[in-house]
Amino acid sequence: MIRHAILIVDDEPNMRESLYDILSDYGFCCDIAENGEHALQLLQQNEYSLVISDIKMPKVHGFALLKTVKERFPKTSLLLMTAFATISQAVDAIKSGAEDYITKPFDPDDLINTINRILACKADEEKSIGMSNKKTDRPSAIIGQNRKITEIYSLIKTVAPTNASVLIQGESGTGKELVADALHANSTRSNKPFIKVNCAAIPANLLESELFGHVKGAFTGAIKDKKGKFELANSGTIYLDEIGDMEISLQAKILRVLQQKEFSPVGSEDVTKTDVRIIAATNKDLHDAMNNNVFREDLYYRLNVINIVLPPLRERNDDIPLLVKHFINKISSALGKNITGISDEVMSKLMAYEWPGNIRELENVIERSIILAKHEIVETIDLPEQFHEDVTVLSSENDSFRLAKSEFEKKLLEDALQKSNGSVTRAARLLGISRHSLRYQMEKCGLRKDA
Numbered sequence: 001m002i003r004h005a006i007l008i009v010d011d012e013p014n015m016r017e018s019l020y021d022i023l024s025d026y027g028f029c030c031d032i033a034e035n036g037e038h039a040l041q042l043l044q045q046n047e048y049s050l051v052i053s054d055i056k057m058p059k060v061h062g063f064a065l066l067k068t069v070k071e072r073f074p075k076t077s078l079l080l081m082t083a084f085a086t087i088s089q090a091v092d093a094i095k096s097g098a099e100d101y102i103t104k105p106f107d108p109d110d111l112i113n114t115i116n117r118i119l120a121c122k123a124d125e126e127k128s129i130g131m132s133n134k135k136t137d138r139p140s141a142i143i144g145q146n147r148k149i150t151e152i153y154s155l156i157k158t159v160a161p162t163n164a165s166v167l168i169q170g171e172s173g174t175g176k177e178l179v180a181d182a183l184h185a186n187s188t189r190s191n192k193p194f195i196k197v198n199c200a201a202i203p204a205n206l207l208e209s210e211l212f213g214h215v216k217g218a219f220t221g222a223i224k225d226k227k228g229k230f231e232l233a234n235s236g237t238i239y240l241d242e243i244g245d246m247e248i249s250l251q252a253k254i255l256r257v258l259q260q261k262e263f264s265p266v267g268s269e270d271v272t273k274t275d276v277r278i279i280a281a282t283n284k285d286l287h288d289a290m291n292n293n294v295f296r297e298d299l300y301y302r303l304n305v306i307n308i309v310l311p312p313l314r315e316r317n318d319d320i321p322l323l324v325k326h327f328i329n330k331i332s333s334a335l336g337k338n339i340t341g342i343s344d345e346v347m348s349k350l351m352a353y354e355w356p357g358n359i360r361e362l363e364n365v366i367e368r369s370i371i372l373a374k375h376e377i378v379e380t381i382d383l384p385e386q387f388h389e390d391v392t393v394l395s396s397e398n399d400s401f402r403l404a405k406s407e408f409e410k411k412l413l414e415d416a417l418q419k420s421n422g423s424v425t426r427a428a429r430l431l432g433i434s435r436h437s438l439r440y441q442m443e444k445c446g447l448r449k450d451a
């Protein structure tokens with residue numbers, strides 16, 4: 001077994017000593033530096049597998065040290081320590097190349113777990129050097145080249161190997177679960193359990209027991225002890241889908257897991273320790289939820305260490321051709337049909353559509369069209385009803401009824417927008433339609449969002 005050398009950098013003597021004790025007891029070979037300058041001297045003299053450094057230090061700041069280590073000692077990993085108040089700095093640190101961060105005060109077991117994971121990951125990387133590198137920047141299941149989505153790929157790549165909690169936001173059907181899959185698959189926990197819980201699908205009174213388990217007799221029907229998802233996910237990842245729907249009382253218990261890494265099963269006072277990485281997702285606006293006091297602010301900040309916001313499909317419609325091709329290949333072979341593409345007219349209709357259900361809706365439309373298609377190419381007639389109306393008809397001048405109708409509609413929209421001072425949300429409420437359809441109508445009538 002390799003005995004890894006670790007360099008501890010902290011300006012606080014107590015912290016240095018306790019780190020030294022924990023790490024040496026565990027069998028690491030440790031050196032200590034009091035500040036960044038001292039650390040750089042030692043780095044020149046010895047080879048370290050890992051530097052563990054405080055972010056806030058006089059003279060050479062943790063960030064400057066990070067930069068130098070990454071440039072001059074690329075084989076050395078870096079773990080940063082931060083107080084909770086500066087967690088945003090830790091996120092920046094990860095983005096600029098630190099392997100992970102840990103918040104003070106920390107549990108010695110957590111520290112050792114984190115270090116072991118970093119070192120194991122590094123060993124894997126070293127092993128794969130020289131072999132063909134199958135890992136591309138794009139997680140294989142996620143399709144798209146739009147700028148917003150490629151930024152998300154690199155964020156996934158950067159944060160996946162860390163322990164940081166991730167909050168994924170986006171409208172329904174934008175691919176939140178795919179991102180969660182990619183985060184787990186690219187993490188150092190990828191061969192450990194990945195447990196998914198849909199918080200909206202489980203009745204509120206059962207969710208607590210589902211998550212944390214229960215003991216026999218905890219409630220009517222609890223005939224024996226049952227393990228919860230957090231216990232099953234131990235050492236792996238848990239995906240809390242639709243977290244915005246979780247009741248506030250239960251949110252406190254999730255916060256406890258995040259902060260203390262512990263929970264108690266329903267009906268028991270026993271404390272169970274857990275090492276689980278949390279990925280949460282929601283299509284709700286959590287800021288609204290916090291303003292309405294239905295989502296805890298402290299939980300929001302704990303979950304939102306890394307924030308991934310998936311754009312709606314209408315904001316990345318340049319990806320539609322790629323997605324269409326992907327779904328045609330996938331679905332046509334699954335259904336045993338030989339569909340090779342779609343007509344130009346179908347493509348322009350798909351590009352012009354609003355896609356309130358996003359990629360899931362696109363996938364469904366393609367599936368349905370493939371089932372109905374009589375030829376190798378999908379034609380307009382194979383598309384659902386909403387694509388049949390000819391959009392160019394509105395501009396045909398001799399159709400006076402349509403013209404009058406659209407004038408009237410436009411006036412209605414303008415009035416509503418004026419009454420609501422341009423707020424699309426309020427105007428939609430006034431008209432009794434959804435924000436999506438209002439935006440669609442506005443575009444159809446040539447009204448700008450700031451009109």
Ligand SMILES: Nc1ncnc2c1ncn2[C@@H]1O[C@H](COP(=O)(O)OP(=O)(O)OP(=O)(O)O)[C@@H](O)[C@H]1O
Binds near residue numbers: 141173175177283326
């Ligand atoms: N970029 C993408 N490339 C390929 N398929 C995608 C992509 N994004 C989403 N999909 C597909 O679209 C469907 C919906 O994706 P997913 O379930 O991840 O969305 P979601 O945001 O979790 O939706 P919801 O909020 O409704 O739970 C899935 O079948 C998924 O495979």
Ligand SMILES: [Mg+2]
Binds near residue numbers: 176177241
């Ligand atoms: Mg989902």
